[in-house]
């Protein structure tokens with residue numbers, strides 16, 4: 001098996017992780033990617049920790065078995081519930097695992113001026129305390145305000161509508177963040193970059209919005225380089241999709257997230 005030739009596996013509960021894949025495709029154009037969208041089991045964000053752990057481990061195991069040189073958990077809810085277990089799976093299989101949560105926490109802690117950091121995430125991620133721990137571990141005294149947003153990922157997953165109702169929903173989530181005077185907000189769900197303009201308008205231009213994409217792409221690059229497993233220089237690698245739910249709607253909404261074509265590259269995946 002020639003490991004540099006294997007694709008990088010990426011997964012999320014649906015289309016949200018495409019905001020991470022988007023940065024990876026730009027930063028690592030020579031690599032091949034296989035993205036698994038578990039839209040048949042969406043949403044992850046309101047599942048119990050146990051359910052989420054089982055599901056995320058199953059998906060991770062399937063991608064490792066299929067043959068990937070690295071696994072990227074592009075989902076905060078899955079990382080929060082099963083990051084440790086999946087890292088263990090990776091060690092056993094010799095496949096490095098890169099996750100969200102840690103990289104955004106690091107960026108937020110280093111750029112916040114007033115030390116007031118907000119986290120907007122799914123109920124599962126907030127309940128796990130993963131961001132609190134990650135921010136605490138950095139050793140900088142920070143005031144952290146976490147807001148659970150049960151409705152936001154589903155609105156976005158089903159093809160964002162950007163109507164008055166969505167505006168009202170987002171406004172409600174911003175209220176405690178404004179009151180807490182955060183100067184930095186972690187978008188703690190990979191679906192949320194799609195509503196970044198709304199958030200920025202409501203919170204103000206000066207509030208830093210932190211997303212995972214850049215940091216994850218850089219972490220992949222570093223890890224592959226250290227293992228001498230980067231793809232050989234060439235113009236463009238391939239990217240493919242495995243979808244556990246409806247393929248057509250995934251392709252339609254996903255194309256907007258990725259801002260690259262998905263049509264003809266996605267297939268149904270039963271798991």
Ligand code: DGL
Pocket residue numbers: 012013014016017042043044045046074075076077078122125153154188189190191
């Ligand atoms: N995109 C996922 C995350 O980052 C969760 C969305 C969901 O399935 O609820 O948490």
